[in-house]
Every structure is written in structure tokens, then in C-alpha cells.
Amino acid sequence: MSDAERPTDGGVSGDDDFEPIQVFPEAEEMDLRPGADDCYKCSTCDTNCPVAEVDDEFPGPKFQGPEQWRLKRQEDQDVDDSVMKCSNCMRCDSACPSDVPLSQMHNTARGEYVEEQMDKFSREYVRNRILANYRRLAPLGSMFPRTTNFVMGLSATQWLGEKVLGITSERELPEFATETFREWWTKRGGAQVTNPDKRIAYFHGCYANYNTPEVAKALVRVYEHLGYEIMVPDQHCSGTPMFANGMLEDARRSAETNVRELAAALEDGADIVASCSSCSMSLRQEYPELFDFDGTDDVAENTWDAVEYLRVHEDLEAELEGTSVGDEFDDFAYHAPCHARNQGLDGQTLEVLAPIDGVEAHDVGDSCSGISGTYGWKAENYETSMKIGEEMVDHMEDADAETGLTECPTCSMQMEHGTGYEITHTLEVLEAALVGTAESTATGANAQ
Numbered sequence: 001m002s003d004a005e006r007p008t009d010g011g012v013s014g015d016d017d018f019e020p021i022q023v024f025p026e027a028e029e030m031d032l033r034p035g036a037d038d039c040y041k042c043s044t045c046d047t048n049c050p051v052a053e054v055d056d057e058f059p060g061p062k063f064q065g066p067e068q069w070r071l072k073r074q075e076d077q078d079v080d081d082s083v084m085k086c087s088n089c090m091r092c093d094s095a096c097p098s099d100v101p102l103s104q105m106h107n108t109a110r111g112e113y114v115e116e117q118m119d120k121f122s123r124e125y126v127r128n129r130i131l132a133n134y135r136r137l138a139p140l141g142s143m144f145p146r147t148t149n150f151v152m153g154l155s156a157t158q159w160l161g162e163k164v165l166g167i168t169s170e171r172e173l174p175e176f177a178t179e180t181f182r183e184w185w186t187k188r189g190g191a192q193v194t195n196p197d198k199r200i201a202y203f204h205g206c207y208a209n210y211n212t213p214e215v216a217k218a219l220v221r222v223y224e225h226l227g228y229e230i231m232v233p234d235q236h237c238s239g240t241p242m243f244a245n246g247m248l249e250d251a252r253r254s255a256e257t258n259v260r261e262l263a264a265a266l267e268d269g270a271d272i273v274a275s276c277s278s279c280s281m282s283l284r285q286e287y288p289e290l291f292d293f294d295g296t297d298d299v300a301e302n303t304w305d306a307v308e309y310l311r312v313h314e315d316l317e318a319e320l321e322g323t324s325v326g327d328e329f330d331d332f333a334y335h336a337p338c339h340a341r342n343q344g345l346d347g348q349t350l351e352v353l354a355p356i357d358g359v360e361a362h363d364v365g366d367s368c369s370g371i372s373g374t375y376g377w378k379a380e381n382y383e384t385s386m387k388i389g390e391e392m393v394d395h396m397e398d399a400d401a402e403t404g405l406t407e408c409p410t411c412s413m414q415m416e417h418g419t420g421y422e423i424t425h426t427l428e429v430l431e432a433a434l435v436g437t438a439e440s441t442a443t444g445a446n447a448q
């Protein structure tokens, strides 16, 4: 070490001549996020990866994350194309004992792969772009929902979808609602409760708006029943399907709008709640990991899953004690979505529903449903997706229940596809117990 580099007694503090040494001159080009170097190769992430479990060719999260990052530091390596086989279930994040930010690494690597290595005229790119940008197509589909549903339901359309775009024809495309949640919300005149002390901003996401408004209406009825004032800010897709498909610029544009609108709602004294576990996951974890718009951290810190928020802020046990859901529902086979698990919410639904008379929810285990958003819609992933979901389907069929229950729209599609059961959302059960009008099975009484 030369004299110039050797620290002197006065060199640490209080010496105006002290010049800091640049230990890693190349540091600006290296990824030094916390956790990136913390992998000690235990392989726990690999043994918890549902894709690696059934697909021998998938190298697993350890390779997709820390190993690729290390390789890329040493030389200018391309991102391995297997990153597109990761379903973005995020189970590896929760499994890692060393808090390595695996899904952040996957998202970044996938974004780089799509941006720099993927042929923008390939069928895969076009198909993925369409799947990732559901929110842009859904308004067109819901302009004439009955016609769209008829056309989408034709086997010829599904056959074409598979041949031309590579979207599996094995699944039935989800139907559009005849009235979107936002149309209903406007028609009823918005919030029916004013309460500056209990105010929430509802992030409904795309699916509850265009396809299952009964879930969003259940949230409104339950929260208003408990005295909350509800705001429904302008919003774009949460970005979940964009992250999963490496469309980071699309995700960035959506996130910018969402952060701006939700941060404004925070200023108005609201907390943010989401009814879809992937949307809350996105706002809470992926936004602060990948973006730095003003307000991103505030939005992340003040976002809640809709059931979690009530569990923490209300005495739900007292509210639900002695209530029942009549004949509207059977017992439930409950699947906790991976993105709910990642937020530590896997046990809450069984706990919350327990005080309702006559309701029994059976946990169908901790396996992944296998569909993971857009992953299971791709023709080349269909078989893998069904293999991953086999355990969940078997447990649903073994459970003493014929209605499925979950908080994730795509898990719900897989549950229905695998069992033929009707699938409902926890908020709909709470609505039936507290308000008595679950729209998915009730015959009327849904004017507001």
C-alpha cells in the first residue's frame, strides 16, 4: 500500500486534507443493491420453485438471479432466455433465508432480455405484449360485452388464438361483464358514505373492473357497511402482467399514473386498499424495487390487501359473530395465492371467516395454482401450468367443499378450470355475512 493510500491517524475525521479512496472504480457499472451478493448457494429457492419442480429444463431462481448477475459482472454476457420461463410467482423471494432480492433480479433481467435480445416481430413478443397490456384491450371488449363474449367463446376463435398468437385454446377466455365496476360506481353516484376519519382509496385493478365487478362491489358494500368513505382514483394496470413479460417500460408508464393518483389520495387522508393480491404485491414490493417516482415509497407503505386492512383496523370477529351466509354458499376450498403468501397473508382468510355461522373454509395446502397470471395462458406453458396446479386441484377435490375461494383472479381461473367449481372471493363472503347481498349468487337487491 502506498503512503497516499494508507490511512493516517487524522485521516478518518477532522482532517481537511483527507481524500476518500475509490475502492471499486468500476462500481457505477456494477449492481451493488443490498442482497445481490448475499447468496450463499443453499438452493432453498430452487427447491421452492414450482416451475423448476416440474420442468427439468428450467434452471431455477438461483441461476436466474444471483448467478446471472455474477456472470454479467465478469463479462458482457447475454441474459439467458430461460428467464422467460419464470412465472413470476415470487415464491423464491419468501423462501430465501438470506433475503436475496430474487424477483427484482428476475424482473430486471427479463426487462433487459426483452428490450435487447427479443425479436420485436416474433410471435412470442407480439403475444406477450398483448397479454401484458390487457388493460388496453379490455375497454374495447367491454364496449359490446355480449358480442365479444360470444365471439371469444367460439372454438374457432380459440383455435385461431392458439395458431396465430400462441394463446392456449385449452382455456376458456374470461367473459366481460355487461357493466364495468366504474360504470356502476358512476351510476350510483360514487361514495354513499362520507367520513374523513375512515377513508380508503380503492385500487380495483383491471379484472375486477372489466370481468368481475361483483368483487369490487362487494368491497364497496362491506367497507361502506363498516363506515368507510371510499375513493376510486383514476388508475392503470398495476403492472403485474408487464413485469412477468419483461415489459418494463409499459409497467413504468402505468406505475407513474398509479403512484401519482394514489399519492394524491394519501394527501386526502386515505389509505390504499386492493382486492387483488397481485395488485397489492405490485404496489408494495415491485414499485419501490424498480421505480423511483415521487411518492412511490409512500404508496408502498400505505397499501393494504383489502381483507388485511379490515382485519387490522376493525374488530371483524365481533362484526361477524352470529352472522351467516344462508344458503348462498357451500363450504369453501380455500387456496392462498402465491402473491398473498409473499405478503404474509396466507392464513388470514381462514381466520377471518371462522366466526361466521355454518361457514367452513378448508385450506387446500401451500402449492402454487400454476397459472401465475399470463404464464398459463401461453400455449407452450399450458401443460407445465397444469402439472404445477395438480396438487391444488387434488386437494380441492378431496376437501369437503364444492365452492372455491381465493383472492387472485387468475388463480381463480385455474381453480375453476381444474375442478369445474364456482370460485368466489373472500370479500363476497364477507358481503354475504355482513350485508346479505352477494351478487355472484344472489338474485337481485344490488341496486347500490
Ligand code: SF4
Pocket (backbone or CB within 6 Å): 038, 039, 040, 041, 042, 043, 044, 045, 046, 061, 062, 065, 066, 095, 096, 097, 098, 099, 100, 102
Ligand atoms: S435461497 Fe437465497 S441464499 Fe439460497 S441459493 Fe437461493 S438466492 Fe442463494
Ligand code: SF4
Pocket (backbone or CB within 6 Å): 048, 049, 050, 051, 052, 060, 061, 064, 085, 086, 087, 088, 089, 090, 091, 092, 093, 102, 103, 106
Ligand atoms: S418467481 Fe417463481 S417461477 Fe420464477 S424463479 Fe422464482 S419461484 Fe421460480
